[in-house]
Amino acid sequence: MKKILRLFAVILLFITLGSAESIAQNSVQSPTDFLGYELGSQWTPHHKVMDYFWHVAEVSPLVEAKQYGTTNEGRELMLSFVSSEANMARLEEIRMNNLKRTGLLDGESSADTTAIVWLSYNVHGNETSSSEAAMKTIYELVNPDNTETKSWLQNTVVIMDPMLNPDGRDRYVNWYKSVVGDDINVHPDAREHHEPWPGGRTNHYYFDLNRDWAWLTQKESRQRMNEYQKWMPHIHVDFHEQGVNSPYYFAPAAKPFHNAITDWQSEFQYTIGENNAKYFDEKGWLYFTREVFDLFYPSYGDTYPIFNGAIGMTYEQAGNARAGLGITTEEGDTLTLHDRLTHHYTTGLSTIEVSSQNAEQLVSEFANYYQTAQNNPKGDYKTFVIKQDNNPDKLSALFELLEKHKIEYGQAESGATLSGYNYKTGDTERVRVSEGDYLVSAHQPKGVMARILFEPRPELERFCDL
Structure with a gap:
């Protein structure tokens, strides 16, 4: 009888432990539940975006977060790391192994083929939709009902910087809230579509942080670079916005490229672009590639990673400061914040997916890039x-x-x-x-x-x- 009771206790213990893990996963709130409003219905200020990312990190075993610095106005800068539970348990091992692959850390790298994807949001403060998209993206990565994203995380670590320019973003968001009425006005001539100088694009010192990756003149850039050098990702995406009447832009970029860019880097931009196009075609969303965004100047959020061995890309959604929460375009359509964040969310997940599908080759080509740099x-x-x-x-x-x-x-x-x-x-x-x-x-x-x-x-x- 005692043996039966002990066996029952052991079975009960396993059931309890399994249930606790399930409860922990299910207690991750969606952005809507956490914030109390639908994403896209209003702007989320910096501190609430940070609060949501910290919430996910505290609740989900698939996420860790760290504060890596502050802005000139004292706002927090943070990173979130997302992967499978097995990978999270050896996160430092994955990081160090990748640095050994580059030669920046002594020692032989293992045969591990975990891809590292870094997603950077809102480097231009008034290109605000991407930070909203970041919250939706991390939720779907950890959402227990989304089994597809869990399969990608088996061989991929996703690093997310939800807001590179908090000072500029809050400058824009606070201005917009001060001029919008109870209902938004989608007419392009309405005051809410004409942000005054200096605008939210730049940081506290009115410097464009997307021109500072190489020169590191700004506090935010220096703190971010310190973290970037610790990881050296294989993929880097910089999320932006452009004019309200433009379709969505994603890689491949316009030629000619800087001649230091390898054939592999150029070719894999096509691979990623084709995967993005698949999802946009399914939805009937307009997009373009290879037109106006070059890969030459070394201090952008796409070129700097490229010249450090990654596949660096800019994604551009229509909107910018003019769009507000909604605006009528030249074609007579209404472009909403919800539309904009959904497009960025879609390309973000698509990039993670295609990186996972090609993780082994990504890691191999990344290692070859650094071997060539040192030897030839x-x-x-x-x-x-x-x-x-x-x-x-x-x-x-x-x-x-x-x-x-x-x-x-x-x-x-x-x-x-x-x-x-x-x-x-x-x-x-x-x-x-x-x-x-x-x-x-x-x-x-x-x-x-x-x-x-x-x-x-x-x-x-x-x-x-x-």
Whole structure:
């Protein structure tokens, strides 16, 4: 009888534990339940977006969150990490293994093929729909009723930054709330569609954070870059908005590209674009590709990740500050905030899906990118020389920037006369490298990024297939 009771107790214990896990999963509230209103019916201020992401992290075993900094106005910056329970238990192992794959961390990487997808929302503060979409996206990733997203998370870690520019976003949202009436006015000439200067696009110092990935002049950029370098994702998406009369834009980008972009990076943009197009075609939503968004300047949210081995992409939804909660377009349709966030939500999940389907190749090509950088770097110049007699303050600022990007540099141990490009004259000539001069070699993990920053004559690819 005692044995039977013990067996019953053990069975009951397993049932209780299983039920507790199920209860924990089911207690994750949807954005609508948590906020008390339907997504898209009103703007969600910064603190409520953060509160929702913290709620999901506290309740779901599939999510961890961390605050990585604050803005100039004291608003929180945070990241959420989403994956299967098994992957969450070894999250640090996945991170370190990926850094070993790049050569930025010593040691041999394992055969692990977990893809890392980083989604960045709302870098332009008045392009507000993406932070609303971020809440819907994380909910569907952890929603126990959505078995499809759970299958993707088996081999994928999703990193979400729900709001890169909280100061600009709240500036826009607070202005909009101050001028809108009880009911929105969808007429384009209404006051709520004409945001005054300085607008919410920029941060506290009126700086465009989507021009700052390489230069790191702003507090938000520096704090974010510190986290980015810890992970080095394989996919990075930067969510934006454009004019109210434009269809949705997603990759592939317009050619010609910077000639440092690999064939693989170009080709996989097509793969992702085709998957996005599948969902847009099913819904009858308009979209375009390969028209106006280039991949050349190195300090965007798509190009910087590309020059660090990832598949970097910009997604552009119609809207921007003019759209408000709803606006009539040139075609006579009404574009709503709900429409805008739904489109961003769709491409976000589509990108995670296609990344999961191609995780093994993503990881393999990413590793090959860094092996090539170290062993067989492209470009005409293999070493960049910085004379030690330069202004010491400028040297210090330069080296600080290089260190933030994990670009290695050293000093010449002896003098030599070499043939090289002289930045002052613009000619190739015999130049003297003295002992103690600073050297940046292209033969290093961040060799491509070093080339992008130092090469004197950056080039577009020579063949343009439009």
